[in-house]
Amino acid sequence: MEILFFPVMVFFIAVVAISVLLHFVPVGLWISALAVGVNISLFNLVGMRIRRVEPRMIVLPLIKGTKAGLALNVNQLEAHYLAGGNVDNVVDALIAAHRAQISLSFEQAAAIDLAGRNVLEAVQMSVNPKVIETPTISAVAKNGIELKVRARVTVRANIDRLVGGAGEATIIARVGEGIVTTVGSSESHTDVLENPDHISRTVLGKGLDSGTAFEILSIDIADVDVGRNIGAQLQTDQAEADKQIAQARAEERRAMAVAKEQEMKAYTQEMKAKVIEAQAEVPHALAEALRSGHMGVMDYYNLKNIAADTEMRENIAGTGEGHKDK
Known part of the structure; x- marks a missing residue:
């Protein structure tokens, strides 16, 4: 039983070791790069893992750009990725500009991408x-x-x-x-x-x-x-x-x-x-004048005659109170 258990353990450890190795050393990407003439070493791919860079995000755009005739540098792509840029979009824009004979360098494309603009859309808008x-x-x-x-x-x-x-x-x-x-x-x-x-x-x-x-x-x-x-x-x-x-x-x-x-x-x-109040005082004043001897009876009758004559004249002239009442 112990004899069978030991080979199984060895096989299991070997599988785990190979999986970890393949994770840190993307052999498939390395072979694909060599097939298109991209010179990149396994140590460089392992270094990308250590620097927390996804190798596929660098190698695949590099392969695409190389096949399109662009002279790209691995360090440039990796630096742009670490800066938060979209490497694949930048490479697509460089390919489109190269096909349309538009002058566009990698530094320009990277700056446009990091500025928040869609560099591929900008190149397409330059053509169309x-x-x-x-x-x-x-x-x-x-x-x-x-x-x-x-x-x-x-x-x-x-x-x-x-x-x-x-x-x-x-x-x-x-x-x-x-x-x-x-x-x-x-x-x-x-x-x-x-x-x-x-x-x-x-x-x-x-x-x-x-x-x-x-x-x-x-x-x-x-x-x-x-x-x-x-x-x-x-x-x-x-x-x-x-x-x-x-x-x-x-x-x-x-x-x-x-x-x-x-x-x-x-x-x-x-x-x-005030006039009515003054008129009310006239009889009292006349009575007081008669009692005090300042006015005689004849003076009183003359005053009455003058008042009657004045009233008659006003009636004839049409300005009297009787006329107003009519």
Whole structure:
């Protein structure tokens, strides 16, 4: 029994040792590399394991690039992998650039990849330009008519400006600004409708791709629609505001007139009360004058005659109290 157990243990230990060895020494990758002429040693592959680098992520792109005719260095690929870059994507971009005869070095591709941009997509955009469609842009001509414009911008990636260059949002914003300026400088909206290509020529001549990661090839006006009459609407709103201001001022004047009228009525009532009070004192004054001898009976009758004569004259003139009652 012990004789059978020993060979089994040896076999098991041998299998484990071989598995560990094959894990640290990727012989299959080494043979594949040698088959395509990639000079890489087993010690280098083991060193990748020790440096926590997945050998397949380095060797397979290296094989692919070598077969495509690129002169790649293992240390460059490994350094880019350790920096957090996408080695496979960088190699694909270099192959695409090589096929399209676009000047692109490994350092440029690695910098673009580490900057967060898709370097393969950028190379493909350099070969096949991309069309960016702007949202509907509202602009108003000098005659107050609103125009709604949509444009298609054809751009090509500029490899040299991908690092640090502005993106698509900047292109759209600049094109929108150019459309608003061009329409706003037009005397009439009919001028824009007759010659929509004038917008394209004017906007394209402003150098909108300066400082961006793209090169603008063309700007085409896709659609122009007539919107609201902004000028008339503004005039209507202004007239309505002026009307409300005038009404408020008229109401203020009316309120002041009513207050003045109430004040005059109160003053009149006060004066009438004083007159009535004074008239009530007249009989007392006459009686006191008669008792004290300051007025005689004949003086009293003369006073009554004068009052009657005055009342008659007022009635004849139409200003007396009897006339007012009628």
